[in-house]
Amino acid sequence: MIINPDIVEPEVLTGARSVLGKEWSREGGSEPYSRLYYVESGTGYLRHHGRKFILGSGNMYLIPAHSELSYGCTGKIVISWLHFTSHLRNGADLFETAGCPYETRPEEKMFVEGILKRIFIFMEKDSPCAGFEIRGCLLLLLSQLLRHSGADMQTASHDKFRRFIPVLSHIQSNPSQKISVGKMASMVKMAPESFSRAFSKCFSTSPAEYVRRKKISLARMLLEDSNRKLGDIAE
Numbered sequence: 001m002i003i004n005p006d007i008v009e010p011e012v013l014t015g016a017r018s019v020l021g022k023e024w025s026r027e028g029g030s031e032p033y034s035r036l037y038y039v040e041s042g043t044g045y046l047r048h049h050g051r052k053f054i055l056g057s058g059n060m061y062l063i064p065a066h067s068e069l070s071y072g073c074t075g076k077i078v079i080s081w082l083h084f085t086s087h088l089r090n091g092a093d094l095f096e097t098a099g100c101p102y103e104t105r106p107e108e109k110m111f112v113e114g115i116l117k118r119i120f121i122f123m124e125k126d127s128p129c130a131g132f133e134i135r136g137c138l139l140l141l142l143s144q145l146l147r148h149s150g151a152d153m154q155t156a157s158h159d160k161f162r163r164f165i166p167v168l169s170h171i172q173s174n175p176s177q178k179i180s181v182g183k184m185a186s187m188v189k190m191a192p193e194s195f196s197r198a199f200s201k202c203f204s205t206s207p208a209e210y211v212r213r214k215k216i217s218l219a220r221m222l223l224e225d226s227n228r229k230l231g232d233i234a235e
Contacts, residue, residue, distance in 0.1 A: 010138045015082035015119060020044075025072040032217030034095060035063040036082045036141060038116060044073030053103050055079075060104050060112065062145055064095040066213055080116040084138060092168045096161075096203060100145040115140050161202055163188055171211055175218050176235060181207050 013033055017040075024044070037046075037060065044055040047070040048063055055061065055077065063069055065085070086094035106112045119137045122130040166187045171179060184207055185195035199207045222233045 009088070010084060010086045010135055010142065012119060012123070012134050012138055013083045013085065015080070015084075015116075015123065017078070017080045017116070017120060020073065020077050020079060022072075022074060024077065027070045028068060030066050030068050031083070032065055032213070032220050033083045033085050034065045034093075035061075035069075036084065037061040037063075038080045038112060040078040040080065040113070042073065042075060042077030044071065044077045046071045049102065051102070058105060058109055060106055060141075060144065062095070062100055062102050062104075065093055065217070080113070080120075082116075082119070082138070082141075086138075086142065087172075092161075092165075094142070104145060106144050112141065112144065164199060164202065167199075167207075171214055175215055179211055 020042075037055070039055045039057050039059050039061070041057050042055075043057075046053040046055065046061060046063065048067040053061060055073070088094060115137045119134050122133045122137075167184045170184075170187060181196055182192050184199075185192045188195065190198070196207060199210070203210055205213070219233055222228050
């Protein structure tokens with residue numbers, strides 16, 4: 001399975017260029033969206049996926065959705081940041097299928113800074129064209145990460161992922177349904193026990209926890225819509 005930009009549906013939720021100090025600090029917690037940080041100057045740190053990253057000027061950092069995250073700095077740091085989603089049409093997240101590095105140094109610094117600046121400009125505009133511009137710019141930034149991933153989606157691990165596409169699509173399309181492990185297993189013609197083991201190995205979480213995360217992620221997104229009633233979201 002080769003990543004095709006036509007099957008990625010990215011969306012920028014928010015972002016800005018921020019000048020931060022010691023108040024920029026967090027210990028633990030996760031969010032249902034991914035984050036992208038580009039450090040213009042200064043230094044700080046990130047902790048996620050069992051690693052500590054020392055933030056350096058000119059580097060770009062990816063924090064996938066649902067990552068347990070800590071961060072901070074001891075002085076001044078200037079960061080351009082984005083909160084975004086990158087769902088595939090089959091319901092999975094791009095970073096569930098592509099092993100992108102969490103830290104990269106873009107070859108063209110001015111290019112990345114220009115793309116981020118363009119996103120922030122169009123975030124201030126209220127027009128359909130602005131949405132297309134922002135998504136296009138986000139895809140350009142994601143291409144910087146994928147360029148360093150060394151994965152063309154044709155490895156054995158991605159072949160294993162492909163078998164679960166019917167399950168992922170069903171979860172994405174039916175968020176209000178209760179989906180049992182038995183039903184998910186039947187979609188890919190596997191015994192429940194074998195399905196559970198294979199799914200957990202592929203996604204590093206159980207099928208039930210995966211469904212729970214997807215539901216919570218959707219609920220949190222809907223809560224940001226002031227026009228939706230809490231009862232409707234809960235349903």
